[in-house]
Amino acid sequence: MNIFESMSKIDRRIIYLILFIVATVPFLFKVEIPMKPTSDVVEAYNFINSLPEGSAVIISADYDASSMPELQPMLTAILRQLFSRNMRVLVMSHWALGVPLAQKAVEEVAREYGKKYGVDYVVLGYRPGLQAVMVSMGKDIPKTFDNVDYKNRPLKDMPVMQGIKNYDDIGVIIGFEAGSVGDFWAQFANARYGARIILGSTAVVAPDLYPYKQAGQIIAVLGGLRAAADYENLVHHKGTATYGMTTQAFVHFLIIAFIILGNIGYIATQRKRRS
Amino acid sequence: MHLSTSIWVWVAAFFTLAIFSFLYKDNPFYKFAESVFVGSSAAFAFLNLWFFDVKPKLWDPIASGNILAVIVPLILSILMLTRFIPQIKWLSRWAIAFAVGMGAGLGIVGMLNGYLVPQLKGTFLPLWVSGDLATTVNNWFLVFGTVFTITYFYFSKPIKGKFGAAAKVGIVFIMVAFGASFGYTIMARVSLLIGRIYFLLHSWLGLI
The missing domain is CATH 4.10.860 (DNA Excision Repair, Uvrb; Chain A)
Known part of the structure; x- marks a missing residue:
């Protein structure tokens, strides 16, 4: 040989x-290798910054532990931006295992910024049904979640939910996608209700989401670990994504x-x- | 070096290494980890179905005496289960027809309104953007890339001559798309490896 x-x-x-x-x-x-943030990440960052303080933002954690290395740092970095801008954060998921992961991230970052549950953020939890849930949220978000949070506490008593009825009251939906849920956000929440959407995804999923960006159905695609590292860079808080890159x-x-x-x-x- | 004192971190490290051991060759540690994963996934799927679907949507209303509110889904569920009784299994078709109808209704609206029409609109781009050469070139790629790629998937005419040449250009665009997807897939898989290595070095061994 x-x-x-x-x-x-x-x-x-x-x-x-x-x-x-x-x-x-x-x-x-x-x-460490120096990196310049990609245009999509900058677009997402600038869009969130352009929202008025106190805007409501939906975080949809549609992933589980197998996609944590890519999506958890991305979520944590975006939460830092949201809480530093005093946004109201509504956490939900179309994947049952996404809820505890997102909850872990939101509680950690909320502690850093002195944010309180029910006042600055709420965990709505998981509801099965995917497209049906998205369509239902377009009509009535609290009702979709049976008017309670993930621990069955009434949403009407929470200041964070005041004035929130449907997508019209939401500044932006930020989906963290390890599967095809991102497609449905664009196809239902955007096409039917005109919801504004940013999709963060694993690198495998990202190429499937770019056509939505090109057609103007979503604001930006944050693809994989690179986007997570770029976001950490923009919020000036280096984490696992930066070192991982x-x-x-x-x-x-x-x-x-x-x-x-x-x-x-x-x-x-x-x-x-x-x- | 600062080894973790958490039993769960050690359990996670054991399963990580057990799965990685397959890269050398199949072995009992890998088999054990694989079996635990399959078993716990099945148990989770069952509990997930019970606690998020059956219990809140069907069982709780029945238990609280509000059976009328769920009478239709209850009947459809029972009809679905008739598949296991050969004499009356045809009844399950009604429940399946309902599920298919609902799925098709949501799917068709979603596909047409949320995918096909917006994506078509997305290709109606100007082929000359004054003072912006980069956008002009991008638009040419997008418009003609779409046309040539669709040409490749047009099967009602033999792919030869000028038509065949256009289809061949379509193949180039498809190959570029596959390449980009493959690159992204490598990035994703390496990210998973990085996640595990970070866990082993940071959370378990305390080396970083």
Whole structure:
């Protein structure tokens, strides 16, 4: 076996080992690569800043633990912006497991900014039904959640819910998407009720959401860890996404190197076989 | 180094390493972690269905004596279960017809009003934007990319000649889209790896 054949047949376990080492080193040595926020992230940031103080914002945490590395830092960074601008935050989810994750993030950030439950934020919880829930929220948000929060406390007693009836009273809906819920936000909440929407998503989902942005159905797409890191940069609070992006860059270089090596090996082997 | 003292962090670390061990080869630790995951997922799905659907929407109203409010869903639910009795399983079609009808109604409105029409509108772009070359080039890509890609999926005419050439350009656009999706997928999967490595180094081992 010559060198080219070896290059196209590297044992996958060696590749995993190298990948693991390359992914670990930037964390251990705290390497950081400077980044300029992408235009979509800046658009989302500026749009939220343009909302009047005290506006109500819906956070829809439509993801679970498997998408936490990408979406949790994004959510935390956006919550910092919202609370620093004294927005009212309504947390909900179309995924049952999204509620505790979003609740964890909102409670942490609310503590930092001295915000109180029921006054500055509320957790509405999870309701099954997806499109039906979105359509129902367009008519009556409290009624959709049976007029109670996730612990069955009446919403009418909470100052945070005062004056909120439907999407007309919401400054922006920010969806954090690990699946297809983002499509439905655009197709139902926007198309039917004209709701303003920003969609943060895992990188896998992001390409599916860009057509909505291009058609003007949503304000911005925040795609994956990169967008989370950019947002941390904009709110001046570096976190796991910022450090993770350095690792991301290192691993991308490694994968590109492996793709090139694999292809050189493949082409060389093919030529040898033909001759 | 500051090892975690939380038992749950150790449990999470064990399962993380057990799953990673599959990268070397299949082994009992991986099998165990996989089985625990499947079992707990099934249990969660059952509880989720009970506590968010059946109990609040059906059981609670019946228990509080308000059976009339849920009589229609109750009948439809029972009809759905008739699938398990061969003699009367045809009754389940009524419940399925209701579910399909509702799904189609929501889906058609959503697709037409929320997807097809806005996306069509999104391609009606000016091919010359005065003083903005970048937007002009982008618009050309978008408009002609859409036309050529649709050409590739037009199956009522043989794909040859000028029509075939247009379809081939469509393939280029499709390949670029696949490439972009693949790039994003790598980024997503690496992000998951980063999340786990950060957990092991930070929350478990306390190295960073």
